Amino acid sequence: MFKIISGLILVCMLSACASADFGSPNTYLRYDVQRIGQFEQATILRVRPITIESNSGSSGIASIVSAAAGAFLGSQVIGNGSGRYVAGALSGSVSGLVAQRVSAAMSRHSVEVFLRRANGETVVVTQVDDQQFVAGQQVFLVSNGTRYRLTH
Known part of the structure; x- marks a missing residue:
């Protein structure tokens, strides 16, 4: 036995x-639920495939x-x-x-997305590639205070 x-x-x-x-924008951790977060619109400048090892x-x-x-x-x-x-x-x-x-x-296939925020600042976000992004597209940059994710 x-x-x-x-x-x-x-x-x-x-x-x-x-x-x-590895941080899918479609998956939330238990402690992220029912918390206030921030979002803003941003424009995608470039998308590059990467691998998270x-x-x-x-x-x-x-x-x-x-x-x-x-x-x-x-x-x-x-x-x-x-x-x-x-x-x-x-x-x-x-x-x-x-x-x-x-x-x-x-090891998951992911994307590195270069963004221009509304204030003109440029930032980079990496996440799992379960959503498709293209240059010029308007997206939402969502923050919970420590992590960022992109979504349509």
């Missing part, structure tokens, strides 16, 4: 990593830990004798591959 619960915990931890969000410093460690945990659980749950070593090696390899895929999925 302990082995099954340990395996489920590992799968839940990996799936939690895959659901990370996941924390690459810890992704190698996560892969190693996932592979080790997968190898241990695989060797404990599957097979007897020398078969358990094969099962451990296979499940460790699969766990490491899954961790790498999750890390790659966390």
Whole structure:
């Protein structure tokens, strides 16, 4: 029973990593709800595609830990004798591959948008590219005091 619960915990931890969000203008955090924010109109000067990378410093460690945990659980749950070593090696390899895929999925395609505010000041905002923007377009620059997002 302990082995099954340990395996489920590992799968839940990996799936939690895959659901990370990088600041979509369509997604609000719990503490952003029911708070007063500011907005202003701005004109887009330029849009440039970028990639927001996941924390690459810890992704190698996560892969190693996932592979080790997968190898241990695989060797404990599957097979007897020398078969358990094969099962451990296979499940460790699969766990490491899954961790790498999750890390790659966390890198999101995004945009860097150059704006001219109504007062003439130019600013740059980066965010996930789930909305399309083009130069010359009027958009709303929304602020909650610490973060900015763009929307139509």
